[in-house]
Amino acid sequence: MPSPILELLPNLISFNYETHYDALFINQNWVLVNGISEKKATYVFKEEDILTIQDNDIVSETSWSIHFKNIFSIETEDGNITVKAYFKDTDVLVLEHQDKDDYALFINEDKVKDGINSIEDVTHFLKSKYHKKAKALINDHEFYYIENFKEFGPFTAKELVAKAKDKDVSVHCFIRDVNDLDYGKRLRVRDLLHT
Structure with missing residues (x-):
């Protein structure tokens, strides 16, 4: 049975350690799109399985690890969760929760000129990005x-x-x-x- 996230966001590319880890994933400022209208949360996956999360002005540190191919384990305040990691292009990351029908969508803020601070910024970024892509295709x-x-x-x-x-x-x-x-x-x- 296909994953619901693959139906919602077609053409996702599974995380590949050799291709994505150094170039696109590690030490990048990943802004969580889910819930950004209430607060901004930035995730930075670091070497040695350290995950730094900045919620507005509060910075916390937790752990993460790669289990197999694109399967990650992340320690959260609710306990340990298992996710599958995908990329939608080079600056959009999707983490699909493996124990429930849920996912987290992230944008790499390092690739956005004026940053991502609101749902309007998300909309502007995605609209601009895919408009340029569609224009090139057309x-x-x-x-x-x-x-x-x-x-x-x-x-x-x-x-x-x-x-x-x-x-x-x-x-x-x-x-x-x-x-x-x-x-x-x-x-x-x-x-x-x-x-």
Whole structure:
């Protein structure tokens, strides 16, 4: 049975010691997104199984350890918990609780210019990050366009935008994704101008 977190956040990458430990995980300031509207908590996983947690101005120290591949054990005030660790890109960490249907979502504050202090900061960071990613994907994606009952292409979105700006193609021409069979989605070249 697939994990609920994998259904909620597809394309998670399991923690891999060789790839993630030094480069992305250890000694990073991981801000807990869950509950950030009430208080900010920053977790720093350190060498020798030390975990430092800063809740607003209070700093506490506890322990953590890697059991197997991406399975961690973390000592909390409620006792020892077992979690599976995943990355969503290089700056978003997910710890899935193994004994109940729960998870913790973290953002690497070291990768955020103005820091993460509120839910608005989280929203802004994620929106900006994935908007840039989507824009890059769309610009490289290919489309056909139809003009005067003749089909042309495929062209990347970037190429079609350039053609529209040079007035080599009308912004009113219908386009279709290379994977679509027809122009039923009613997209036009002008729709690409907003990406």
